[in-house]
Amino acid sequence: MPELSESTVRDILDSHRDPETGRPMGSMGQIGSVEVSGQTINATIGISSHSRPIQADVKEALESKLVAAFPGVTVNLTFQLHARPATRVGQTALRAKSVIAVGSGKGGVGKSTVAASIALTLRQFGCKVGLMDADVYGPSIPHLLGLSGRPGFSESKRIDPIMLKDDSDLPPMPVMSMGFLVDPNEAVIWRGPMLHGSINQFLGMTEWGELDYLIIDMPPGTGDVALTLSQAIPLAGSVVVCTPQEVALLDAVKAIAMFRKVNIPILGMVENMSGFLCPDCGKTYDIFGQGGAREKADEMDVSFLGGLPIDIKLRVAGDEGRLPQVIASDDVARGPLEKITQAMVRTLASRNAAAPPKPTLPTL
Incomplete structure (x- = not known):
């Protein structure tokens, strides 16, 4: 079992895949502050408006990963909007x-x-x-x-x-x-x-x-x-x-x-x-x-x-x-x-x- 620290917690959060892009959330800049106080983990997660309908799924998946890695911890996740522009679709201006x-x-x-x-x-x-x-x-x-x-x-x-x-x-x-x-x-x-x-x-x-x-x-x-x-x-x-x-x-x-x-x-x-x-x-x-x-x-x-x-x-x-x-x-x-x-x-x-x-x- 890894040692509970801000670094190990961030590694787990960073590796989770963003539902919109399929890329690790850390590589997309979606993991904000991470704090560990005793057996309590506080973290701020960015999620794009595209993924808002399944924000609860993301929260549950991240909490499950952290509890599995650090049994007995209390996890408090705060979500904020992660701005990501839409690209052009094909050759249109859409x-x-x-x-x-x-x-x-x-x-x-x-x-x-x-x-x-x-x-x-x-x-x-x-x-x-x-x-x-x-x-x-x-x-x-x-x-x-x-x-x-x-x-x-x-x-x-x-x-x-x-x-x-x-x-x-x-x-x-x-x-x-x-x-x-x-x-x-x-x-x-x-x-x-x-x-x-x-x-x-x-x-x-x-x-x-x-x-x-x-x-x-x-x-x-x-x-x-x-x-x-x-x-x-x-x-x-x-x-x-x-x-x-x-x-x-x-x-x-x-x-x-x-x-x-x-x-x-x-x-x-x-x-x-x-x-x-x-x-x-x-x-x-x-x-x-x-x-x-x-x-x-x-x-x-x-x-x-x-x-x-x-x-x-x-x-x-x-x-x-x-x-x-x-x-x-x-x-x-x-x-x-x-x-x-x-x-x-x-x-x-x-x-x-x-x-x-x-x-x-x-x-x-």
């Missing part, structure tokens, strides 16, 4: 650490609500998030978020997205959608080249700022958008949304096959409408079946990120354009979304730990 597509094999499974809810939940954790509505033919993100207006242009001739803001200390969330550019009653009738051009403009010509995550709400089905995205930028991964019944699972399988065919990693599956918890009697009714997505995920060697029950509050909030307010204020409604979001970030972290280290910019 600066985001993780670009994630949320798709489904068919419409009507709540994909847009899930995409918006994941973005809002990441924001609640303190991440810098952007939300791009790539469902050009049926944009619903503006309605779900209660946003309207028409994007302007910056001095550099780039598109200024519509910003989701509130009275909290959370960073504003840039949102871009075809719904801001066309009349709600107007149909978008485009062939592939026009669709391709609009997606590239949304990605590369929008003033997204520096993002931890850009969440992209995909159109339903297996059309041109996934191919366009795979050619335009390297995506960190995709999330496939389905409902428990077999007919939806069959289409989810096609969505997974599509993402794999264009070399977009699958981060996992989300089972939406996963049971209805009756607010009057407390009984759960499996209206669309039970566990279908989990079984299909196991069958296809895909992570199961979790299930989202039918929640009347969220349904009403989406219809009324109050989804951000309900997710921010209702812990019960946000609970399943937090679990799914954390599972998604854990999957990213495990892949970062297994992948060769990426070049990073110097710490500011």
